[in-house]
Amino acid sequence: MAFDDPDAIPDDALLVLYANGDGTAARLLTDRLAPRVLAQAARMLGDRAEAEDVTQEAMLRLWRIAPDWRQGEAKVSTWLYRVTANLCTDRLRRRRGGTTDLDAIPEPADPGLPADEALQSRARMDALQEALDQLPDRQRQAVVLRHLEGLGNPEIAAILDISTEAVESLTARGKRALARLLAARREDLGYDG
Amino acid sequence: MTDRDDRQNRPDSLADAALDALFAEARAERNTRDTGDLPDLPPGGAEGLPPGLSARILADADTLMDQRASAAAAERAAARAHVPARGFAPGLVPAGAGGMGGAMMPGAGFGPVGFWAQVARAIGGGPALAGLGAITLMGLWLGLMPPTALQSGLESAFGTGLSANPYLVDSTSAFEFLDSEG
Structure with missing residues (x-):
């Protein structure tokens, strides 16, 4: 099938095309959705390799459900965020129950970065990730989806299967906790004063 | 003084504005940086997906697509093998596993159907x-x-009474009547 304007095709239509044997639709869906899944998983898990595994697994579940997908009932992206959130929660639980995974330790800053600003930006992102890692799972999911993925509260409520009010409460508490955790690194972050 | 103002002035808490700026920077990082700059954070956009991951995801999609195509072809072949050549409705078999209430479709069945079974189904089934x-x-x-x-x-x-019933036929012959009258 020829796609004159791929951006104009909704996700669920692409999923139906894939279910009917269109490989191009799978590539478009991967290009469109996988980076978002990877970002969510990386923020949730704080580990790139695990996030890639979760992304592959989440997309695999999308391919599996494609023939049974009912158009118009749910957004594909919302469904995928939800699957990703559940997969990340499972991995975090397993991680707590087992030994420390060396892969889960944040990678050190690349000493080869040339610019001071790039280094400081990297330090800020690392600090944010470390603070996120200390939040309870649900708070972290809500904060990542709301403030880093930019989703609205109703969509987050659908992803986490909770009420909109509960999402507001989770994000507010998560944000307060982050503010406390990052306060000690105010100078490192370059936000002092 | 609001809770927000109070928090902004506390030394043990980062100001909302600083936190919001950090979130904005993180979103911008995701949308602009490439993977070489920031190994922990995937960038946005199709071009930012690691090539290895993209290839693995698409390989999964292709594998499942091939499996489904093979299964569908096998199902069609099995259905063709079971279509009756003779009988009440040759070439017609029930659609689905009886879920269509006896509707008949060409070549989409789940087994042979005999003549009497087809007659019974045409009448309306066992009941x-x-x-x-x-x-x-x-x-x-x-x-x-x-x-x-x-x-x-x-x-x-x-x-x-039954004798006056118009549906009862007088079996006395007309010749007998003439004989008796003379």
């Missing part, structure tokens, strides 16, 4: 056949041994 048989037996029984209530009911309905 319809049982009802038809019961009504037939009842009619036969009423014809052979009509109950008294039925006979008296007929008399009261027509106001006459």
Whole structure:
């Protein structure tokens, strides 16, 4: 099938095309959705390799459900965020129950970065990730989806299967906790004063 | 003073504005940086997906697509093998596993269907056949041994006895009538 304007095709239509044997639709869906899944998983898990595994697994579940997908009932992206959130929660639980995974330790800053600003930006992102890692799972999911993925509260409520009010409460508490955790690194972050 | 203002002035908490700026920077990082700059954070956009991951995801998609195509082809072949060549409706088999209420579709069935089974299905299935048989037996029984209530009911309905029933035929020959009159 020829796609004159791929951006104009909704996700669920692409999923139906894939279910009917269109490989191009799978590539478009991967290009469109996988980076978002990877970002969510990386923020949730704080580990790139695990996030890639979760992304592959989440997309695999999308391919599996494609023939049974009912158009118009749910957004594909919302469904995928939800699957990703559940997969990340499972991995975090397993991680707590087992030994420390060396892969889960944040990678050190690349000493080869040339610019001071790039280094400081990297330090800020690392600090944010470390603070996120200390939040309870649900708070972290809500904060990542709301403030880093930019989703609205109703969509987050659908992803986490909770009420909109509960999402507001989770994000507010998560944000307060982050503010406390990052306060000690105010100078490192370059936000002092 | 609001809770927000209070928090902004506390030394043990980062100001909301600083936190919001950090979130904005993180979103911008995701949308602009490439993977070489920031190994922990995937960038946005299709071009930012690691090539290895993209290839693995698409390989999964292709594998599942091939499996589904093979399964569909096998199912079609099996259905063709089971379509009856003779009988009440040659080439027609029930659609689905009986879920269509006996509807017939060409070449989409789940096994052979014999002649009598097709006749029974055409009439309406087992319950319809049982009802038809019961009504037939009842009619036969009423014809052979009509109950008294039925006979008296007929008399009261027509106001006459059975002898005056217009449906009864006088079997006396016209020649016998002429003989008796002379």
